[in-house]
Every structure is written in structure tokens, then in C-alpha cells.
Amino acid sequence: MVTIDFTILGMLNWKPMTGYDMKRMMQDSPVMYWSGNNNQIYKALVQLLDMGYVTNELQYQESAPNKKVYSITDSGRAALEAWILETEPESPEFKKAFLIQISWAGLMEKEKIDQLLARYEEQVREQIAMRQEEKRRQKYFPNRSEQEHYVWDQIYDNLCQSYEAELQWTVRFREGLKALK
Amino acid sequence: MVTIDFTILGMLNWKPMTGYDMKRMMQDSPVMYWSGNNNQIYKALVQLLDMGYVTNELQYQESAPNKKVYSITDSGRAALEAWILETEPESPEFKKAFLIQISWAGLMEKEKIDQLLARYEEQVREQIAMRQEEKRRQKYFPNRSEQEHYVWDQIYDNLCQSYEAELQWTVRFREGLKALK
DNA sequence: CATGCCATGTAAGGCGTTACATGATTTC
DNA sequence: GAAATCATGTAACGCCTTACATGGCATG
Structure with a gap:
């Protein structure tokens, strides 16, 4: 469980989303821009499913590819809250x-x-x-x-x-x- | 040729150094802290030697391990200067x-x-x-x-x-x- | 007596980027 | 007709970290 996992849980705690939505949000965001790539997101989602922190629902679409809409579970919400409150804040890193x-x-x-x-x-x-x-x-x-x-x-x-x-x-x-x- | 190479050339243009010295300087530095690891430095030094941008001289020591003192060559100095002047400045990245x-x-x-x-x-x-x-x-x-x-x-x-x-x-x-x- | 410094290197693995594959639909 | 959007995934690669190996000497 690293930052990407909690970034995902945070987004899903805001609202249900697809992997594609999350990639969008992360890449557009000046805060979470790193980790905003397919590779990490889809891998992390599989793990989070395994751990029971998220669920997904397949939605069939006709005029677009089918999509998996992810939602956060109660245990996921608990893990997110614990992470937020208990993780020692990291000082910012500057790469110049x-x-x-x-x-x-x-x-x-x-x-x-x-x-x-x-x-x-x-x-x-x-x-x-x-x-x-x-x-x-x-x-x-x-x-x-x-x-x-x-x-x-x-x-x-x-x-x-x-x-x-x-x-x-x-x-x-x-x-x-x-x-x- | 990436940033690490020019970081090394810059240090050697300041004064001759061993790989160990450079690792020290990079790790202590708030500016070049990233890349300050053996793996990248020793690999880069081999490349820079191949390209003729640096030379080294083996110094035998009795009460400490032998060391290779690296110096920059004229072509290395030229490459460094070109990089400094011609590279489009990158805006800083913040990872928070x-x-x-x-x-x-x-x-x-x-x-x-x-x-x-x-x-x-x-x-x-x-x-x-x-x-x-x-x-x-x-x-x-x-x-x-x-x-x-x-x-x-x-x-x-x-x-x-x-x-x-x-x-x-x-x-x-x-x-x-x-x-x- | 253990830890740390000097000094060169190697190994393993995670983080992160870029690109590719598929395929229908919309937009220029 | 070309390019972008939606949507899920895979593959290859480079950057970067951490740890290990060696071995004498100095410091606490």
C-alpha cells in the first residue's frame, strides 16, 4: 500500500469512477500528476479489489467501450481514513x-x-x-x-x-x- | 547524455574528484540529491570515459582503498558548456x-x-x-x-x-x- | 568491540514514462 | 479522411533507491 493506492481510495471516496476517469483526474491534477498512468492505476485497482477495499460494476455501453465503475467499500474507507490521520506528513520535494x-x-x-x-x-x-x-x-x-x-x-x-x-x-x-x- | 552526465562534468570542471567524492557531493546537495547513488555514478563515469569527456588516474594508497581520480577533458568542457547554454530550462517540479x-x-x-x-x-x-x-x-x-x-x-x-x-x-x-x- | 569512513563496484526491485493494441464514435 | 475521445489493458525501458560485497583504518 503506497501513495497511489490511497490516491485512488480518495478519489473513489469522492465519487465512483472508472480507471480511465482516475487517470484523467490524476494527469490533469498538479498534485497527483505523478502516478497518473495506466500501468500503475490498473495494477493498483486489481490489488485493491483483492484486498476488498474497492468493488466494481461492469457497465455495458453501445456507443463506447464497456467500462468498470469502481466504488469504495467500508473497509476501504477505514483504510483511507487511517492513512490520512496516521501517516507522518512528508516534507515536499523539489526537483529543479x-x-x-x-x-x-x-x-x-x-x-x-x-x-x-x-x-x-x-x-x-x-x-x-x-x-x-x-x-x-x-x-x-x-x-x-x-x-x-x-x-x-x-x-x-x-x-x-x-x-x-x-x-x-x-x-x-x-x-x-x-x-x- | 542526461542530467547526471552533466552534473558529473560540472563537478569535474570545478575540480578533479573520485566517484566517491561525487556521490558525497550529490547526496549532500539539496540541488542534485537525486542521482546521488553509486549505481548511476559509476555507470555514467564508464560512459563518459568511453566518450572521452573525462580521464582518470589511479592513485595507490596504503591506509585506504586505491582510488580513481577523474578529470574533465577539453571535449568534456565543450560538451558541458554547450549543454548549459543550449538546453531549454525546465520548470521546477514539485512532489508533495x-x-x-x-x-x-x-x-x-x-x-x-x-x-x-x-x-x-x-x-x-x-x-x-x-x-x-x-x-x-x-x-x-x-x-x-x-x-x-x-x-x-x-x-x-x-x-x-x-x-x-x-x-x-x-x-x-x-x-x-x-x-x- | 561495534560502528563509521574511505572507495569501488554489483544486484534486485520499485516507481514512473512512453508507447502500443483494440475498436467504435465524434470532431475538425 | 485524419485525429481525438472513450476505455481497458500490456510491454519495454529508464530512473532511482536500497542493499550487499570487500577490507583496512579510525573513532567511540
Whole structure:
């Protein structure tokens, strides 16, 4: 039982879904984007079925492929709740290949460094725009209570703020660089 | 040729090192921590040797295992420089398992959510302290010019600021939660 | 006397990505 | 007529982690 399993249980605790639906939600989500591939989802679903944490119902469709609609069971709900409450929160991990790239540019001409930073800034701005758009669309936005709405609002903000902080860093970096020597 | 290769070339362009040294530097570094394992490093070094981007010299030691000290070649330096200047900067990736955890807690009691956030805040504070300590120690801090020193200063700050932004998010989250209903 | 450091490597396995297969339906 | 969507799955591969093997020396 790893994160993907609980991600699935969480989604199913929100509403019944097919594997395809979950893949969609995970891939569109800035939070659970990793693990959002067929390979892991369909494998995990088989396991969760075995453990009795989910059930599925085959739905025949004429104008589309048949689908298996999954639902969470009581024991699945219990496992999810236990995981949420008892798992020690992990500190976030940042993977920034750009920092490696720029770290070895320190001896190059100042303008080259600035150009690199400018290109990075561009990328980060794009990310911010995308995250804001995602939040605005509210495509996946559980809203079963005022409190839940607030929580999801904060989650969408989190990513925006992370990229915003990154943007501020690049701006300050470039200003300081210009002032050098 | 992927990131690990250029990470190695970058380190060797700073100073000659053994595989063991590089593993150390990568694992201690908040920037290149991923890939900091024997498996990838020793494999990559063999490849880089084949391609003529690095050379090594065997040093016999009596009171310790023999070691291979690697140095970068001119063609290695050229490849590194080309990579730095021509690679399109990647936007940073954030992997925050905690967001998944909290996202499905929206229907739980307010106190439980606050406790989760409090534990997360604790984790983030620890990270900030560690990053600041790393920066203070200046163990790995290329400093061949004022400009390079400035660049590395900014790099160490980057991680601190990312965690700082995360901390601010948790604080605001908790305040807003308290004010709810 | 056990643990940890130095130093090079190998092995096993999980996580995650990309691509492929199928096949009807809708959209451009 | 080509491409995308729905829907379930499989296959191949690379990245990354963890652990193991060796063996002398230093530290507690």
C-alpha cells in the first residue's frame, strides 16, 4: 500500500469512477500528476479489489467501450481514513534541474547567465498561468462542504504560490546579478 | 547524455574528484540529491570515459582503498558548456505527497485537519533549518570568482525560499481554517 | 568491540514514462 | 479522411533507491 493506492481510495471516496476517469483526474491534477498512468492505476485497482477495499460494476455501453465503475467499500474507507490521520506528513520535494544547469554557469559571461535566467523566468510564468487556469476551471473540485471547498482552494493555491516564489527568486537573482561589479 | 552526465562534468570542471567524492557531493546537495547513488555514478563515469569527456588516474594508497581520480577533458568542457547554454530550462517540479493526504481530509473534523497541518509545518521548519545550516557550512561552494560565489549563494537561497514559501502557506491555511464557520 | 569512513563496484526491485493494441464514435 | 475521445489493458525501458560485497583504518 503506497501513495497511489490511497490516491485512488480518495478519489473513489469522492465519487465512483472508472480507471480511465482516475487517470484523467490524476494527469490533469498538479498534485497527483505523478502516478497518473495506466500501468500503475490498473495494477493498483486489481490489488485493491483483492484486498476488498474497492468493488466494481461492469457497465455495458453501445456507443463506447464497456467500462468498470469502481466504488469504495467500508473497509476501504477505514483504510483511507487511517492513512490520512496516521501517516507522518512528508516534507515536499523539489526537483529543479535548472539549478544544476545554472550552478555551473557561474564562470560564464554575465549576459549568458542573465539569458538563462530570462528563459527560466519565462517557463515559470507559463506554469503560473496554467495553474491559475486550472484553478479557475474548477474541473476537479470536491465541494461536499464549505470546509472541503476551502481545503481544495488552498491546495490549488499551493502550487500557484510555489511557482510564484520561484518567480520572485529569479527576479531578485537577475537584479542582484545586474548590480554585480 | 542526461542530467547526471552533466552534473558529473560540472563537478569535474570545478575540480578533479573520485566517484566517491561525487556521490558525497550529490547526496549532500539539496540541488542534485537525486542521482546521488553509486549505481548511476559509476555507470555514467564508464560512459563518459568511453566518450572521452573525462580521464582518470589511479592513485595507490596504503591506509585506504586505491582510488580513481577523474578529470574533465577539453571535449568534456565543450560538451558541458554547450549543454548549459543550449538546453531549454525546465520548470521546477514539485512532489508533495502531503497535498494528496490533506486533500481527502476535507470532510474530517476541523481539529484533525489542523493537527495534520501542524505536523506538516513542523517538517517544513526542520527542512528550513537544515538548508540554512548547509548554506552556513559552505562545504560545497565553488568560489572561483565573485560572480560564481554570487550564483551559488542564490542557489542555496533558492531551496530555503521554497521551503519558506511552503511554511507561509501552512500558516495562512491554518489561520483561514480557524476563521471558518 | 561495534560502528563509521574511505572507495569501488554489483544486484534486485520499485516507481514512473512512453508507447502500443483494440475498436467504435465524434470532431475538425 | 485524419485525429481525438472513450476505455481497458500490456510491454519495454529508464530512473532511482536500497542493499550487499570487500577490507583496512579510525573513532567511540
